[in-house]
Amino acid sequence: MAERIMVKGNEAMAEAAVRAGCRLYFGYPITPQSEFTEYMARRMPEVDGVFLQSESEVAAVNMVYGAACTGHRVMTSTSSPGFSLMQEGVSYIAGAMLPAVFVNVVRGGPGLGDIQPAQSDYFQSTKGGGHGDYHLIVLAPGSIQEAVDLMETAFRLADNYRVPVMMLADGMLGQMMEPVVFPEYVKLDGINDHSSWALRGTDGREPHKVTSFDIDPVRLEEMNTETHKVYEEIRSKEIRFETHDLEDADYILVGYGTMGRILGSVVKMARKQGIKVGLFRPISLWPFPYDELKKAAKGKRFCTVVEMSTGQMVEDVRLSVEGALPVHFYGRTGGMVPTPDEVFKELVRLIG
């Protein structure tokens, strides 16, 4: 049986990326994800991979763009202000339909903010932080084990759809330690064969061109329309979420990532006291499980969304339930993490 070892979240995610076949890492130090970059600096030489500490996040994302043009698995990791700097490159990568994986270990914002856990980059991650019509696939793990397990999924989704994938973590996931079982090393064996479009030298074939650019609006519209067909396919096939105790529940708690996990404790506390509450935890934030949440919410008395922000995902929850039940919000911001006790009190207050 695979060994369970205690690992810090940042390092666990980095090791999972190596095991997922990623051999190209470009990054820039920023708290609270720097252990990710440091781990890759040690680890990549051991597997004949590439580690490069860039001069900025702007350069890092463009190195990712260049490496992604060759069709090899490539990634970077950063934290909120760093991901803001990357938005230009993210937009180009999405526009050029390049596979790449981003990890954002979110910290308090806006601006310099602080270095504590936050979920205030939800809008930026799911609605397109850069310019133009595009989406990232956004996965939000609720534990280090789940982050490890989702890492290969992230690379596979990026390869399958040629869409950049964001692993949306937070300072809590990045900094805490948990026992983790690592998956086996992935054998790529052509699962990311991008030879039909990648830039690897013509060697006699017709040249390949990779761009997010067409000066002709008719053709650019066609290009964007093709991309959006892919997004539609992703919407229909790649919804991920988890539920607990929903069937007989009168009330639903909704949260993702670290907050989703804390809400699991709240559900247990409430159930002990005879309050029938269930949990809906979106794992794919884009595509968001609109229909699934709508179904889950049917017949319930109300829904409470809890986030480490002033309220971002709550907008998607409201879109999901289409006014069928009241949607309440409880959030802490600036790096404050709601405790199970305070959420439970809020729940009791709302029940009245």
Place this chain on the structure above:
Amino acid sequence: MEKATYKKPKSLAEKEFSYCPGCHHGIIHRLVAEVIDELEIQGKTLMVAPVGCSVFAYEFFDVDGTVAPHGRAPAVATGMKRAMPERMVFTYQGDGDLAAIGTAEIIHAANRGEKITTIFVNNAIYGMTGGQMAPTTLLGMKTTTSPYGRKAETEGFPIHVSELLKETAGIVYLERVSVSSPQEVIKAKAAIKKAFIAQKKGLGFSLVEVLSTCPTNWGLDPVESINWLNENMKKEYPIGVFVDKVGDIK
């Protein structure tokens, strides 16, 4: 007996250039393509175009190519080269792209000694956006954003990219050339060739700065433009070899 003195290089695509009459991009493109042909590296070359007049350069070369965000070509090329170290990778960038918004990327790519080659075309103005002041614009030169002539007090001084870069330890070949006469075209081609050979040998970063005209935005005809380049640009940006760690290539 008939003898061909010129033919289109294989590495240039069958595409009509988008450049203005009298602009030097066409000559520079041809020289790069000839070098690629002569070194027999067409099938193993990846190129990165910039944002600016040469934004379509990825279409004009018959090699695998992409276009980078404005100024980021050296970072994009770094990612490509690190992913495929056995391939030849070059960027083609103008002075707005390389010397303003892309200053950090070019300096750090050079300083890391990235095994890539940059062709840097300096015409002292932003061409694509319609003739605005570039960091390389000469003092006194009128542009649409320095309509009274560039003044050092308010707009600063023309930036000397090659002089700045020559201090970076990772650079192995650095030369400033011009293509304003047949003799200079021959010298420019030799410089570009040496820059590519530096990369082929895996020695480090190489860059050739090519002084170029912009008749459209300078408001001069092509011949006047060449005269203006010779009389003004060469004074500010003297041609010559700044770094040569490649040695004799014969």
